[in-house]
Amino acid sequence: MSNVQELICITCPKGCVTKVWKEKGDIKIEGKICKKGKGYIKQEYIEPKRMLTSTVVVERSAVKRLPVRTREAIPKKKLFVAMDQLCEIRVKPPVNVGDVIISNLLNTGIDVIASDDLW
Amino acid sequence: MATALHLDLAIIGSGPAGLAAAVKAKQLGIKDLVVFERNERPGGILPQCIHNGFGLQKFEEELTGPEYANRYMQMAAENYVDIELDTMVLEIDKNRTLTAVSEYRGLRTYQCKSIILAMGCRERPRGAIGIPGTRPAGVFTAGQAQRMVNIEGYMPGETAVIQGSGDVGMIMARRLTLEGAEVKAVTEIQPYTSGLIRNEVQCLHDFDIPLLLRHTVAEIHGDKRVEGVTVTEVDAGWNPVAGSEKFIECDTLLLSVGLIPENELSKMAGVILDPLTGGAYVNEFLETAVPGIFSCGNVLHVNDYVDEVSTEGEIAARGAQHHISGKLSGEKNLIAIEGDKTIGQIVPQAISGQRPVTFYIRVKRPMDKLTLRIGDVFEKKFAYARPGEMMRVRLPKKVFAELKSTVTRLNVSCEER
Numbered sequence: 001m002s003n004v005q006e007l008i009c010i011t012c013p014k015g016c017v018t019k020v021w022k023e024k025g026d027i028k029i030e031g032k033i034c035k036k037g038k039g040y041i042k043q044e045y046i047e048p049k050r051m052l053t054s055t056v057v058v059e060r061s062a063v064k065r066l067p068v069r070t071r072e073a074i075p076k077k078k079l080f081v082a083m084d085q086l087c088e089i090r091v092k093p094p095v096n097v098g099d100v101i102i103s104n105l106l107n108t109g110i111d112v113i114a115s116d117d118l119w
Numbered sequence: 120m121a122t123a124l125h126l127d128l129a130i131i132g133s134g135p136a137g138l139a140a141a142v143k144a145k146q147l148g149i150k151d152l153v154v155f156e157r158n159e160r161p162g163g164i165l166p167q168c169i170h171n172g173f174g175l176q177k178f179e180e181e182l183t184g185p186e187y188a189n190r191y192m193q194m195a196a197e198n199y200v201d202i203e204l205d206t207m208v209l210e211i212d213k214n215r216t217l218t219a220v221s222e223y224r225g226l227r228t229y230q231c232k233s234i235i236l237a238m239g240c241r242e243r244p245r246g247a248i249g250i251p252g253t254r255p256a257g258v259f260t261a262g263q264a265q266r267m268v269n270i271e272g273y274m275p276g277e278t279a280v281i282q283g284s285g286d287v288g289m290i291m292a293r294r295l296t297l298e299g300a301e302v303k304a305v306t307e308i309q310p311y312t313s314g315l316i317r318n319e320v321q322c323l324h325d326f327d328i329p330l331l332l333r334h335t336v337a338e339i340h341g342d343k344r345v346e347g348v349t350v351t352e353v354d355a356g357w358n359p360v361a362g363s364e365k366f367i368e369c370d371t372l373l374l375s376v377g378l379i380p381e382n383e384l385s386k387m388a389g390v391i392l393d394p395l396t397g398g399a400y401v402n403e404f405l406e407t408a409v410p411g412i413f414s415c416g417n418v419l420h421v422n423d424y425v426d427e428v429s430t431e432g433e434i435a436a437r438g439a440q441h442h443i444s445g446k447l448s449g450e451k452n453l454i455a456i457e458g459d460k461t462i463g464q465i466v467p468q469a470i471s472g473q474r475p476v477t478f479y480i481r482v483k484r485p486m487d488k489l490t491l492r493i494g495d496v497f498e499k500k501f502a503y504a505r506p507g508e509m510m511r512v513r514l515p516k517k518v519f520a521e522l523k524s525t526v527t528r529l530n531v532s533c534e535e536r
Contacts, residue, residue: 008320013508015316050321051171053183054297055269064272067169067185076325083297097189115169116185 007044009037020045049073052082056089056101058118066091067115068101074108082106093118123230128152128439129217130235131208131384134163135425136416137237138191138200139432140439144235145198147440153229154195154202155219161195161202162188163239164262165425167269170290172317176426187425213389213409233411233439236385236399237432240378240417242287248376250282252339255346261287261375268294276371280348281305282336286314286423288375293322302326303367306334306350308357311485313377314507315423336372337364345370378421388412395464396420402453402469403476404438405431411442420466420479423509427479434477454522454529456493461486461533463506472519472526480510480531488536494529496522504533 004021011034018031018041027042043049051073055065074082082105089101095118102112128149130137133156141154160166165173168184175181178190195202206221215231242260257276259267264275265287277300281288284307292302305323310333312319323330331350337359338349352363380398382390390399391408398419399407406413415431422428441447453469456478463481470476478493482504491499491510496518504510 008316008324010317010320013316013505014503015319050325051181052297053170055169055272057272065270067166067183067269069169069171069183079297097186115183116166116189 005045007041009033009041011037011040048076050076050079052079052112053115054083054086056086056091058092059090060092061118063093063118066095066101066118068112069115070105070108071111071113074105074110078106078108082112086112091118123216123228126151126153126217126229126231127443128233128235129215129229129231130154130237131211131217132156132163132237132239132416132418133158133161133202133204134237134239134416135165135187135191135428136239136418136432136435137163137235138188138195139429140235140237140415140436141200141202141432142191142194142198143433143436144439145200147436149436149440149443152201154200155206155208155217156202156204157207159205161192161204167262167266168290169269170294173425176424177429184425191429208384211384211388211412215388215409215411231411233413233442234388235432235435235439236382236390236407236412236414236418237416237435238381238384238418240380240397240421242374243377243379245374248282248374250336250339252348253341255339255341255344257341257345257371258339259371259373261285261291261373264291264371264373265294268298274298274300275373276300276345276369278303278369279371279373280336280350280367280369281373281375283307283375283377284309284312284314284319284330285375285377286318288373289314289318289322291373291375292328293326296326296328300371302328303369304329304331304334304350306331306336308333308335308353311505312507316505316507335359339372340366345372348372378417380418380421382418385412385414385418390414393464393466393468395458396466398466400468401466402471403434403467403474404441404447405435405467406438406442406447411439413438413442420464422479423507427509427511452524454526457528457530459530459532462531465531470529472522473516475516476514478510478512478514478531480512482506482510482533486533486535489533490536491531491533493531494522494526496529500536 009016053069099114165184165188173187210218217229337351347368352360399414413435415435416428463483466479486504
């Protein structure tokens with residue numbers, strides 16, 4: 001059982017601690033966990049995902065940064081590469097909240113969108 | 120001075136509490152209202168909180184701070200809410216006379232039928248926790264650093280230690296790491312984190328940032344700029360453990376050591392404060408000891424979730440409406456609510472027993488499998504309770520039906536089963 005991971009459930013503030021491993025293609029969870037938590041822990045074991053929130057540089061405005069986020073969670077391992085890509089972005093007003101800033105970020109199929117208006 | 124202008128309702132602050140109160144008040148038919156905001160834009164602290172996790176209760180979506188503020192600004196616009204930006208409220212008194220100043224309107228005095236306090240909270244600074252050492256540049260509160268990075272667009276430093284595991288501190292640990300800085304440690308004086316478990320996992324574990332529980336920063340080193348900090352282990356009484364000192368080289372120290380409700384204006388009006396919450400003593404309408412003055416959001420008590428802050432704004436708006444229409448004129452014969460030693464804080468601190476009420480309760484230490492009791496009228500079982508997570512308990516009106524009119528106090532307690 002070399003692939004055992006200790007994962008903490010964050011579905012609620014209780015923070016249940018579990019041990020997770022793969023056995024004959026099945027994911028096994030040791031530790032008391034609720035139904036909702038089970039789904040989270042499984043996903044976290046297979047491929048942890050996070051929503052990325054950051055800012056991009058604004059040009060031609062008194063505002064210096066525009067907050068942005070991925071529309072949905074992206075694989076955790078891509079967070080830093082995604083940050084590098086956000087560094088390259090320059091936006092100018094006007095931008096509306098929800099506007100696509102980068103489409104299909106790193107071929108994840110997920111867009112980066114504006115979190116605020118920029119006038 | 121010019122004669123006073125008249126207002127049905129003045130709301131001080133346009134953050135998530137003030138905006139929600141304003142929208143609700145308009146919907147309840149209060150037309151003559153003004154929101155006073157000292158900043159140049161509405162939203163309070165939300166514009167700099169660019170991380171996600173906002174709005175799950177109110178919008179059933181996971182939004183960022185700016186998006187959440189945006190939704191409320193839109194609702195405010197749709198309801199014709201008048202927000203006076205760049206306007207500082209200087210004074211309020213017990214007769215609900217409000218003095219505000221702005222560059223373009225000068226000094227103005229308003230006579231208000233009701234006032235909702237929604238000024239939020241402030242961060243506890245270095246001076247409040249008395250860290251010894253020199254006074255170099257590079258010591259910031261977590262929220263200050265958050266503003267620098269997210270609004271101004273520059274980094275406070277390259278290598279950081281964060282004192283205190285409050286949510287803003289942990290969120291900044293992740294933010295600085297993503298932006299290329301190295302966060303060497305987060306120290307927490309308590310044996311458990313003071314923020315949400317979700318933030319411990321997603322902000323610290325995700326980036327292998329060490330969380331040093333039962334540790335504190337004992338000294339700050341550096342002449343012009345921070346050159347490092349000495350961290351030390353503490354015992355149960357928070358005294359440094361001799362020989363546990365460790366030097367960590369860094370150029371930045373962030374402090375995330377608690378938030379304090381900002382009640383300077385409230386005090387001027389004679390609002391009585393609860394030493395446990397740092398906010399006003401209120402009844403179930405969030406009305407303070409001064410009739411017609413209400414308090415909601417983080418100026419009342421520090422909340423964990425913005426959605427709760429907005430909900431409180433709505434409760435206060437309903438209270439204001441009752442007050443304006445004369446249905447509420449300084450509730451009499453209130454029942455005092457008192458927590459025992461297991462309770463860290465509780466809001467409201469007094470109730471009329473005439474209507475349903477929502478209690479916001481924070482336990483003093485982590486507890487599992489507990490029973491919460493309110494007098495002998497209410498009892499509820501919980502699987503767990505954490506100081507970092509406020510409990511919300513709603514009591515229907517019928518629980519008060521059996522309450523004798525001679526009851527003047529209800530005790531609140533938690534007991535592990």
